[in-house]
Amino acid sequence: MEAKIVDPITGEALFPGQKGELWLRGPTIMKGYLGDDKATAETIDSDGWLKTGDLCNFDSQSFLFIVGDVAFILSPHSLQIPILYFSLLSIGVIISPTNPDDSSSDITRQININKPVIVFTTSQSSHKLINGASNLINRRTVLIDSPEFLSLLTRYDENKYDVINHGNDVVNQSDVAVIIYSSGTTGPNKGVQLTHRNLIVVTIATARVYHPTDHDHDLYSSQPRPTRLVSLTTRSLAGVFGLTVMMRAVLQEETLVLLETPELQEILEAVDKYKANYMPVSPSDVVALLKSDSTSKYDLSSLIFLWCGGAPLSKEVAEKFRDKFPNVQILIGYGLTETGGTTAITKGPVEVTRLDSVGRLSEFMEAKILDPITGEALFPGQKGELWLRGPTIMKGYLGDDKATAETLDSEGWLKTGDLCYFDSQGFLFIVGRLKELIKYKAFQVPPAELEHLLLSNPEIVDAAVIPYPDEDVGQIPMAFVVRKLGSNITEAQVMEFTAKQVSPYKQVRRVSFINSIPKSHSGKILRRELVDRALSANFSTSS
Template structure:
């Protein structure tokens, strides 16, 4: 069976108009973002939702340029790694752009990480400098690395806490002269690495995903292609998605800024504050994750308190949404369309996206392939390509695909084959209209409220407990979170370890979203002959105990 989007070669292709990527290999991310600067200089680029502080594109260019020059003076050079450890703020994208602009490499970290979790990423990525805020300085001071503090000077002076160089963002900006004719961005090229964003990938512990300037430029062009096709301009995007994550950083921030849109920044999601921001700043587009869409659908009284008539689209990603949930949310936002998309850190954030102008609304699919992305659906057992309506593993290929995993060639080879196909570990199928449905995961990751939780990481931690002889972690369905981590634990002989003790042991060492919601004690962990945990049996056992 062949269709306009499915060829005899077994490859699915987008029917969207193609994107035209810059041919100049020296046009890196920051110059690409400001390529239309003369016509955008006085347009608003960033707004702080809480304080109403705003930056025009002229302000953005000035701040990024000044910080780039300051980084060079701090001896941050091409290919040096800079770690950004901060909650969302208008200074987050400025910091990111300044780092990648000079050819250095940005690695971002969840601000909720414990010192132990942060240490793993610091040891792996080996940063030369950390950009953070006062409230998080206690987590990084023992690394003895130079530091830039984004917090307002005077809110808390951390000088006595550092044995090495630290400085305030405001001092760096004020002491750097306005951008000169000498561009600080001349050294970066499209093939250079721009970011190391850590993901658990298809299996196992967190790994650094290597993304280039070309990857970000490609994703930005793919994400905003529909805006060009339909003549949409002067859009206002609300971003409460964490900017340390690829969804917030690449899709919600970089892609929209390079298109000339305004991004309203929230430090974190709170429903009423988000709705107030929609009303106050006339937000037209909002990116969200499933728990947000679920809550917006259930809280009609709260939603009705605010004027959300400006909102034209709510786009959801990170995990699949059911059709019923989408329809329930749509009732509270009759003027807006609710769409889904699909992406991974390994694809710089995008694979497919719904377009209600050409397809049915509330289909429950993740939409059609974005332009420039190819896809295969392979039979899990035979690895043969499958036609529409047959489920298999999703493989993708395109200019937005990662280069590999940092310092991990084995994991890279397991994920990217010799033809350049990225094996997503997800199970899905296409229908006869070219809509992609993601229905399950072959990989073992747990998706808790859109965050990735790797069972292997928690299992390794559990096994460090002196009274635990074996352990396995599985996901269980949850209406609010999507999935929750549940542990099966085998006690050591003569142990009387209790569930709460195990939960507290883990909670002290991990981010809140990785905490165990249940602990089930078992005499043994079922495994295959090769030693792999038989998680399906554990899921069945857990369901029988509910």
Template sequence: MDPRSGFCSTTQIYHSLRPNVLLPPQSASLSATDYVLSLLHQTCRSPETTVGLIDAVTRSRITFSEIELRVKTLADSLRTRIGLSKGDSAFILSPNSVHIPILYLSLFSIGVIVSPSNPTSSESEVSYQIKLSKPVIAFATSAAARKLPQLRHGTILLDSAEFDSLLTSQSGEFRDRVEVLQSDPAAILYSSGTTGRVKGVVLTHRNTVAIVAAANAVRPVRRSPPVTLCTVPYFHVYGFFYCVRAVAMGESLVWMERFDLRLMMRTIQEFRVTHVALAPPVAVAMVKDANVTKGYDLSSLEVVGCGGAPLPKAVIEKFRKWSPNVQVAQAYGLTESTGGVARTVGPKESQVLGATGRLMSNFQAKIVDPTTRIALHPLKTGELWVRGPCIMKGYLEDEAATAAALDSEGWLRTGDLCYFDHEGYLFYVDRIKELIKYKGYQVAPAELEHVLHSHSDVVDAAVIPYPDEEAGQVPMAFVVRRSGSTINESQITDFVAKQVAPFKKIRRVSFVNSLPKNATGKVLRKELIKLALSSASSKL
């Protein structure tokens, strides 16, 4: 194995350069909650006084000792008073709140499968997800509850006296622990559905244990615990991972119900936030509007972690100019891998422009030619395949999709075009399904989007394939102009043409007020394709 890249020329496999993490024996009875709380006792010196959860708006705080007590009390209440049992599924429809991490850990501990969803989903979307996960109970806010059907144990409102009672009323001695196997399902998370119908991704307790252990393996030694502001939703794998790992690693987690840029700045200043977890649109907003940070003391900020979608190079460069002492840490992950496959860790790694980091502990990877299925060497682009203890159990009630994604050796075919360099850094190129086929050439939309983002008059941009009788498909750009800008189509196309090969040129441009995106900032290109085609039809 090459010690610089982790690539083995014999097996054609890339190995993680991180320390290997020894996980609990697979046969051991261990829930994700058991592991999280045992790790908390190792990482947090004074759980009675160390604040674990902070509400950015109300400023209320809960210590780690209180978190642990509430987790055990709620778990006991859900078993004795509600009647939940191992193997049941619980649907959760709520924005971020102080209750969500506690609810997740309580449900894990009694073997109930957590199934969180976006509270802004439509009733038909919620109905489809419930059909998949078959929950016996739902937890929701009053605002979202109307979207839910009647379930066996009903819906418990998170903002109600009933839930407060479940959370705080002890029934005497706690009941015996539930025996949860690591192979048991812990969560059903829903794929983003950016290129097809949403699928239910089944993650096990083992998956959750492994991803937390991998994060703990690269945790730096600090004088004081980090304070992390999580601006991403807990129902997405990105936020799901953060709210579980924060408890395990004794980190103070500041949460926001709904994102607000100025509230974020005030929160960083007030709580001396050291780490921020955000999606690309937030990073773009921070560097596009210089006035938004004026008047705030952000000197505590050490790392801005960005995941969920690629962050354009131009934005990273502007971020560095805006705050040269803050590390921009990117990551690559999927719902199917329980989050981060690769991450940038530390100041040195964060300087590698465009990289999404190095493989996390216990992961292996291949870069495979999509056509020939031949494994490729460093600097060669192909489909990323990954393997390790964090890889999902499969797609819920979809054997065909599971077989298409997972092979018999445990490799997950990501559907993403990537490459590794000679230092073991992973670089994301684009989704294979989203490549534009222009006269036999393959054009990556993400590459053109990086170019567009570097223009001072472009606030946001996305590129899609547009059908063309002669070429097959041509690149079409949807552009959000800077306020007051009069830049036109020819100026956009000329700007891009000067920086790319002729076959990659933008052929059509549409100016829009905003781009459709999912909760973590991933552009919904299929919505833009529909818009482009409907606009073309209306002109005929």
């Protein structure tokens, strides 16, 4: 249920402590009075608010938060989001943002894990909460695009109203600041807990990369560096990449342009209009800029550098991009949600030319390469699993001690699950993934989740999902399916079946039928055999 206190004369929304008429809105509000349209219109307004006729007020306890409370945030890009984030973080409230493109089932699961005391959403995203309505009982819901919320940003007077009452609690650097959901290795998403210290360190570190000192003013480009940088982003503020971009821009007093749509034409128009200097991108964005014939129609001369992360970028694509845009440097980075974001990046005049590497480690991070079988430390040039340790490493997975213990050892080392190596100069190279995640654009897709879904179809007796390379998005989920005897289910029907039940980035986009799924003696799927089979065959592309 939503509620607001309204001045009965002016109709303005009132603050806690002020008396006015109570208005209510929610799924239990009546449809109207039978046979009395006039009374219905007088009682229920056009937006569905029921005028109770009761004189009421909310006291300040209605907005009382304590350190460690969780606020769940479901919203697309909005100028209200940075304000909301920093306001809540400043009083020790843990923010747990999620992508509005996620499915209702994913969102409901996150709410059940987080146990938030309040939910912030928008009128266009609130329908995603309906399926989980039973899990939202006794949790306040605030629409951040409502006139009532927006009025707090323009009418608040700290000498008159204590809208957010948080007592005298102290916020420590070791306190959890944000819960961001990452897929982990297999299975459902896991809630990554990052502390205030994690965010402080990674924000300062990334700010140093993009704001070199005066004697390094020409570090990335021969172009004159503007007094105030303009950052343009389409990255979701619910992910660690977008969150880092936003915090760094605020720290450096940059102009931050939030673009809700990721469409290329809108991005080009925004770069031209706002004279953007910096833009975080995924490899698919780089490919789109490279292949587009529309780039010549816009003035992109303000661009100085792109920060590319979230998925692998091939050396060939990076070189072609440099040829097309010689004045724009691509800074290639590597990081995980579990590491608070970027832990390695190409920076400086030498490193930005190494387009085959993700750069050197950030100054605050330790790393080692271990043999994934023996656990022995390896030398430069030898491939093994990358382990990381430093002040940005997560506190753990919320409510999943087993997964935390499997990922973090007793000495604070994070096992990334990625197959990597360092060269003799300290450059890091990502070879592949020991983990089974599929990197679709900047998203991570666990194959096991899709396999479980496919097996729920009565016409499918077995299934395996693998990453299939795609130049535009990095990788797409490809399913090998064993049909039930006598079944005539088609590729299109398999893809439609999954598309109806998962978020867009998790959809199966290529299907091959097979007689049996290759497995080890212990029953594990031999994915490498399926990957080799897929790459050697000429499967027809399904859209």
